Amino acid sequence: MEAVPHLSFNSTLGAAFLGHFATAILYGITSLQAFMYFKQYFRDPPLLRLLVLVLWILDTLHVAMITYAMYFYMVLNFADSLIVLRPVWSIWVMIMISNLSNTIVRGIFCHRLWRLSRKSWILPTFVAILSLYIIIDGFYFAVRGLHIDSYLEVHQFSWSLYVGFCFEVVADFVITVAQYLYLRRFRTGIRSTDSVVTVLMLYCVNTGLLTSVCALLCLVTYATLPDMFVYFAFYFVLSKLYVNSVLANLNARAIVVETMAPQVADRGPFGSGQNPLEKHRKQSTTVTSSSGAGPSSHDRAQQSSSVTLGGKEDLDPETPVSSASASDAVPIETSHEDMIHDAQLDYYGKRLATCSSDRTVRVFDVVDGETTKTGGQVLKGHTGPVWQVSWAHPKFGHILASCSYDGKVIIWKEQPAGWAKIKEHTLHKASVNSVSWAPHELGAILACASSDGTISVLTFKNDGQWGADVFEGHAIGCNAVSWAPAVQPGSLIAPQPTATIPGQVPAAPTGVKRFASAGCDNLVKIWGFRDDTQAWVEEEVLEGHTDWVRDVAWAPNIGLPRSYIATASQDKTVLIWTKDTPTSPWVKTALDPSSASVSPTSGAPAPAGKFPDVVWRVSWSLAGNILAVSCGDGKVTLWKENLKGAWECVSDMTS
Numbered sequence: 163m164e165a166v167p168h169l170s171f172n173s174t175l176g177a178a179f180l181g182h183f184a185t186a187i188l189y190g191i192t193s194l195q196a197f198m199y200f201k202q203y204f205r206d207p208p209l210l211r212l213l214v215l216v217l218w219i220l221d222t223l224h225v226a227m228i229t230y231a232m233y234f235y236m237v238l239n240f241a242d243s244l245i246v247l248r249p250v251w252s253i254w255v256m257i258m259i260s261n262l263s264n265t266i267v268r269g270i271f272c273h274r275l276w277r278l279s280r281k282s283w284i285l286p287t288f289v290a291i292l293s294l295y296i297i298i299d300g301f302y303f304a305v306r307g308l309h310i311d312s313y314l315e316v317h318q319f320s321w322s323l324y325v326g327f328c329f330e331v332v333a334d335f336v337i338t339v340a341q342y343l344y345l346r347r348f349r350t351g352i353r354s355t356d357s358v359v360t361v362l363m364l365y366c367v368n369t370g371l372l373t374s375v376c377a378l379l380c381l382v383t384y385a386t387l388p389d390m391f392v393y394f395a396f397y398f399v400l401s402k403l404y405v406n407s408v409l410a411n412l413n414a415r416a417i418v419v420e421t422m423a424p425q426v427a428d429r430g431p432f433g434s435g436q437n438p439l440e441k442h443r444k445q446s447t448t449v450t451s452s453s454g455a456g457p458s459s460h461d462r463a464q465q466s467s468s469v470t471l472g473g474k475e476d477l478d479p480e481t482p483v484s485s486a487s488a489s490d491a492v493p494i495e496t497s498h499e500d501m502i503h504d505a506q507l508d509y510y511g512k513r514l515a516t517c518s519s520d521r522t523v524r525v526f527d528v529v530d531g532e533t534t535k536t537g538g539q540v541l542k543g544h545t546g547p548v549w550q551v552s553w554a555h556p557k558f559g560h561i562l563a564s565c566s567y568d569g570k571v572i573i574w575k576e577q578p579a580g581w582a583k584i585k586e587h588t589l590h591k592a593s594v595n596s597v598s599w600a601p602h603e604l605g606a607i608l609a610c611a612s613s614d615g616t617i618s619v620l621t622f623k624n625d626g627q628w629g630a631d632v633f634e635g636h637a638i639g640c641n642a643v644s645w646a647p648a649v650q651p652g653s654l655i656a657p658q659p660t661a662t663i664p665g666q667v668p669a670a671p672t673g674v675k676r677f678a679s680a681g682c683d684n685l686v687k688i689w690g691f692r693d694d695t696q697a698w699v700e701e702e703v704l705e706g707h708t709d710w711v712r713d714v715a716w717a718p719n720i721g722l723p724r725s726y727i728a729t730a731s732q733d734k735t736v737l738i739w740t741k742d743t744p745t746s747p748w749v750k751t752a753l754d755p756s757s758a759s760v761s762p763t764s765g766a767p768a769p770a771g772k773f774p775d776v777v778w779r780v781s782w783s784l785a786g787n788i789l790a791v792s793c794g795d796g797k798v799t800l801w802k803e804n805l806k807g808a809w810e811c812v813s814d815m816t817s
Contacts, residue, residue, distance in 0.1 A: 174246045174391045175235055181395025182232050188402035189225045192218065195409035203412065205569050207591050213266055214409070220263040221405050227256035228398055246391075247312045254304040260401040261300030264330075267404040268293045271337045274411075278344035281637045285340050292333040299326040317388070327381035334374040373407060376400045496524055496538065500547075508553040508560075514538075515562055517548035523564045523574070525581065541581050543572050549595055555602035558622075563608055565594035571610050571620070589632050590614055595641050601648035604673050611640035617679055617689070619698060633698055635689075636681025644716045644727075646676040646688075650744060651719040676701070678727055680711035686729050686739075706750045709733035713779045717786035728789050730777035736791050738809060753791065753801060753809055788812075 196218040200211070230252040272286040272293070279285060303322045310316065316323075376396055384393040496502065500519035507514055507528070514526040516538075524538035546567030554561035560576035561584075571587035571594050592614035600607035606622035617635035620628050675691035686704040691697070709732035717726035727739040727748075736753040755773055775794030782789055789801040800813040 175232075177395045178391040178398075179232060179236070181391075181398035182228050184395070185225055185228055185398045185402055188399065188406060189221060192221050192402060192405050192409065195406060195413055198413050199409060205588075205591065210270075213270065214412070217263055217266055217405050217408070220259050220266075221402065224256055224259045224263065224401050227252040227259065231256070247314065249307060249310060249313055251308065254307040257304040257307070257397075258301055260397070261297045261304075263401050264404045265293050265297045267408045268333060268337070270408050271341075275337065275340050275344070277638050278341065285336065289333050289336055292329045292336075296326055296329050296333065299329070320384075323384065324381065327377055327384075330377040331374050331381070334377065338371060338374065373400065373403050376403055494526070496526070498522065498524065503548065504550045506551050506553055509556050513553070513560070515551045515553065517551050517564055519547040521546060521548060521566070523548055523551055523562070525562065539581055541572075541574055543583055543586070544568050544570060546593070549593070550597055552597045552599055552608075554599045554606060554608075557602050558606050561606075563597045563599065565597045565610060567593045569594060569612070569614075571597055571608070571618075573608070573620075585620070585628050587618065587620055587628075587630065589618055589630055590616060592639075595639075596643050598643045598645055598677070600645045600675070600677070601673075603648035604675055607675070609643040609645065609677050611635065611643045611679055613639040615639055617643065617698075631698055635679050635687065636685065637683045639682040640679050641682065641711060642680040642713045644678050644714045646674065646678070646716045646725070647719045648673040649719070650674065651724050678714045678716050680714040680729060682710045684709060684711060684731075686711055686714055686727070702748070704729070704739055704748055704750070706737050706739075707731040707733050707735065712777065715780045715782050715789075717782040717789075718784060719786060726782075726786065728780040728782065728791075730780045730791065732776050734772040734774070734776055736773065736777050736780060738789070738803075751809060753811075755799065755811060 196214060199214055203211075231250050234250045234252070235246060268289060272289050275289065276283070276286045299322050303319065303326065306319045306322075307316070310318075376399060380393050380396045380400060383390075383396060387393065494514070496516050496518075498516065498518035498520050502516050502518045505514060505516045512528055514528050515523060516526075517523045521542070521544045523541040523544075525541065526538040541562075541564070544564065544566040546569075548564050548566045550565050552563045554563070562574045562581075563571060564574070565571045569588065569590045569592055571585075571590075572583055573585040573587070574581050575584045587610065590610065590612040592612055594610050594612045596611040598609050600609065608620040610618045610620070612618070615634060615636055615638060616632050617640055618630055618632040620630050623629055677689055679687050679689065681687070684705070684707045686707075687700055688702040688704070689698050690701045692699055704727070707729065711729050711731050713730040715728045717728070719725065723742070725741040729737045729739065731737075738751040738753065739748045740751070741748050753773075773791070773793045773795075777791060777793050779792040780789060781792075787802060791799045791801060793799070796816060798815045799811050800815075801809050802812045803809050
């Protein structure tokens with residue numbers, strides 16, 4: 163018969179009571195975090211919100227089981243000195259609940275690893291296998307415990323406890339280190355962006371290490387103090403740390419956005435939220451008339467509540483590079499209360515639309531290159547920072563689209579009584595980063611790029627309704643979309659393949675529904691619409707960048723002999739992709755700001771220097787022969803292809 167050890171209420175029930183006290187405090191924090199989550203992130207995917215609800219319910223049951231155990235020992239049997247040796251059923255149920263809750267938390271973090279690793283299955287699968295063993299081992303331990311009469315018998319299957327805790331420490335350590343390394347790759351060298359990455363890294367490390375250390379303490383205290391309940395104190399707390407770690411990471415999105423929203427936004431690796439790195443907007447805005455060859459109206463976003471209207475530049479490629487004169491710029495006070503992220507002139511250059519982190523869109527009338535003094539009209543409807551605006555062709559009326567961090571796309575139309583919402587698109591589960599109207603020949607069609615990895619295409623139908631196609635675009639988020647011209651290059655002047663009756667007007671070239679998207683997977687994808695299946699399909703993938711592709715712009719092909727696409731990337735490069743015929747391969751050329759020109763090559767891009775900072779935006783002139791490049795150093799450069807096929811910087815402007 164096994165000897166009964168000397169029992170001390172101080173080291174048994176006393177230790178368990180302190181653990182219960184800490185558990186109650188952490189449960190209060192869990193409930194507060196859950197309330198904050200459901201209040202702020204009601205647009206998260208239903209599955210994620212359901213998992214958070216399940217975690218809170220399990221956490222409530224967890225603290226209830228511990229409370230009953232303490233009541234059993236300290237109230238119902240307070241006079242029995244040997245009662246501490248007798249297991250109570252609620253302890254074993256608590257272990258099952260704890261293992262189930264911890265497994266759900268690891269599942270959420272596994273999904274996060276999968277997203278951060280660009281859908282690599284290696285580490286998530288490894289952690290999933292460990293988690294599967296841990297929950298099986300935990301249930302085995304609890305079921306065995308239900309059939310014993312004394313805690314002294316636990317040593318018969320204590321191997322299960324040792325192995326389970328060891329695997330738990332390893333799994334948490336792998337999750338923590340992997341998240342740290344994946345997030346570290348997103349450092350750009352830009353102070354504002356890096357500060358966000360650092361905050362996220364600290365959240366991951368701190369929350370991950372807490373659970374690892376607590377699991378390790380459970381293991382050590384059980385191995386060294388098996389006759390005391392010190393290990394119970396740590397085990398009671400362990401489950402609460404898991405739940406609070408995932409809730410802290412989910413709720414941290416709002417904290418980061420509030421402090422850094424003027425500069426960043428993104429989708430969360432959880433698939434719902436918003437990783438604040440994906441939509442870091444630019445730092446200054448220069449707007450030119452849409453008929454000019456200067457930078458597009460959305461080249462840069464501004465760190466103040468004003469934008470600038472700029473004049474045209476002399477773009478003769480034979481003249482030396484010049485800088486834009488500051489006297490040509492006309493500053494415009496927009497009365498935005500936060501950073502401006504985009505500014506767009508309409509087709510005729512008579513209207514200016516701006517959007518800001520203050521969650522509003524403003525529309526101004528432009529007369530003789532200046533806005534009217536009456537002030538702009540304020541469009542309210544978004545609940546998060548508004549990233550981009552886009553004007554529809556005037557044939558459809560005065561229509562403006564806006565996209566926001568709140569996951570919504572709103573289409574506005576000017577009515578006699580003012581601007582009004584005619585469509586609110588809410589099918590995306592995370593920040594919508596870019597909107598682009600198709601060429602007017604194709605109809606009123608709007609493409610939207612979202613941080614949830616999907617692309618949506620809204621089409622206005624003859625019955626007055628809007629149709630929506632949503633499909634997977636890029637693994638860890640889509641940053642930008644740009645439509646191809648409605649007709650192939652040269653089709654307006656090339657002989658038509660079919661003969662026509664004399665005197666009959668030839669049929670217009672068939673419109674081509676095609677656009678390009680830029681993603682956080684370092685890829686640019688070409689999408690086309692198939693009439694037979696009535697679906698969007700991926701036609702081509704352009705690989706050339708080594709970091710997130712921030713922007714893509716498909717050049718208008720008026721008079722151009724080939725197709726041109728420009729892409730801007732986090733890797734500080736701009737690539738020009740050209741395609742001579744519909745069946746030809748895309749040829750890439752890297753712009754080199756350190757040299758006079760760069761010649762295209764069909765293989766790897768020609769050796770070229772990089773831009774001094776991350777390149778955020780590229781935009782073509784209406785004629786498609788001038789490219790504006792917006793860099794993180796506050797400079798906008800204009801590029802033109804000479805007669806030899808080499809790209810030259812013909813002008814630059816400093817904000």
